[in-house]
Amino acid sequence: MVEHDSQTLDTVFQALGDATRRAMLAQLAEGESTVSALAEPHAMSLAAASKHIKVLERAGMVRREVRGRTHICSLEPAPLMSADRWIGMYRRYWTGRLDALEALLRADPAKNPLPPKKGE
Amino acid sequence: MVEHDSQTLDTVFQALGDATRRAMLAQLAEGESTVSALAEPHAMSLAAASKHIKVLERAGMVRREVRGRTHICSLEPAPLMSADRWIGMYRRYWTGRLDALEALLRADPAKNPLPPKKGE
DNA sequence: AGCATATTTAACCACATGGTTGAACATGAT
DNA sequence: ATCATGTTCAACCATGTGGTTAAATATGCT
Numbered sequence: 001m002v003e004h005d006s007q008t009l010d011t012v013f014q015a016l017g018d019a020t021r022r023a024m025l026a027q028l029a030e031g032e033s034t035v036s037a038l039a040e041p042h043a044m045s046l047a048a049a050s051k052h053i054k055v056l057e058r059a060g061m062v063r064r065e066v067r068g069r070t071h072i073c074s075l076e077p078a079p080l081m082s083a084d085r086w087i088g089m090y091r092r093y094w095t096g097r098l099d100a101l102e103a104l105l106r107a108d109p110a111k112n113p114l115p116p117k118k119g120e
Numbered sequence: 121m122v123e124h125d126s127q128t129l130d131t132v133f134q135a136l137g138d139a140t141r142r143a144m145l146a147q148l149a150e151g152e153s154t155v156s157a158l159a160e161p162h163a164m165s166l167a168a169a170s171k172h173i174k175v176l177e178r179a180g181m182v183r184r185e186v187r188g189r190t191h192i193c194s195l196e197p198a199p200l201m202s203a204d205r206w207i208g209m210y211r212r213y214w215t216g217r218l219d220a221l222e223a224l225l226r227a228d229p230a231k232n233p234l235p236p237k238k239g240e
Numbered sequence: 241a242g243c244a245t246a247t248t249t250a251a252c253c254a255c256a257t258g259g260t261t262g263a264a265c266a267t268g269a270t
Numbered sequence: 271a272t273c274a275t276g277t278t279c280a281a282c283c284a285t286g287t288g289g290t291t292a293a294a295t296a297t298g299c300t
Contacts, residue, residue: 006139009136013136016129016206017130022126078214080207080210080214083207086142090149090195090200094198
């Protein structure tokens with residue numbers, strides 16, 4: 001039985017709900033970065049970027065190692081895994097639905113109830 | 121190449137960042153529910169629950185069919201799939217890390233750098 | 241028509257969020 | 271000691287969020 005800690009999921013999903021922070025995670029997936037390197041791609045003050053990083057840290061997704069005067073951030077995968085497992089509970093659901101749709105289409109292709117709908 | 125619509129991900133992850141709404145999605149995964157049925161398990165006014173449902177709707181995760189005076193809500197899987205695909209980009213990353221860890225452990229089990237750490 | 245049910249809307253409140261600027265702090269270089 | 275660099279902190283602002291209560295709306299029942 002999979003335990004889902006509600007508070008963890010709250011902070012993780014909240015942290016993911018911002019494009020700047022998602023971009024930072026993407027950058028960290030490529031390798032460690034200093035705070036300024038993480039801030040650089042974004043059109044905002046360093047202080048603002050610093051706050052975003054702190055949100056990611058609070059969510060446990062980023063670890064920080066203070067090396068001299070620079071802070072080196074790295075990705076901590078565990079919370080993302082939690083989020084993934086939560087969403088994973090629904091994979092069964094939607095694959096079921098998609099299978100049903102596919103079956104429907106195979107049964108009568110002329111009805112085609114969907115436009116291509118690839119824009120995502 | 122997977123297109124990730126930033127705005128969609130924003131609203132979806134934001135919607136997921138609240139335990140009440142996650143519980144509502146779980147309930148909807150079991151089957152359709154009216155607004156009051158969705159509200160019932162939660163210690164809050166109907167108006168508050170109604171707002172939560174609207175957040176889920178805005179995120180595209182819930183569809184509403186007005187049948188008479190009751191509104192029947194159902195789960196719309198596409199946005200969750202988007203979120204899943206986004207997180208999926210990191211699956212490679214963390215399985216890599218875990219594989220590395222596992223290799224480390226196999227190489228020298230005595231070092232065992234981790235407590236069980238199953239609490240999640 | 242009149243009443244009950246299902247839901248939303250509006251106005252409000254406290255607090256969080258995402259941004260700013262300017263000052264502070266800590267470290268490294270000269 | 272001084273100065274520059276990397277980062278945070280504090281104060282502030284506008285807007286968003288999650289909740290409330292009270293009133294409005296829409297439908298169904300008798």
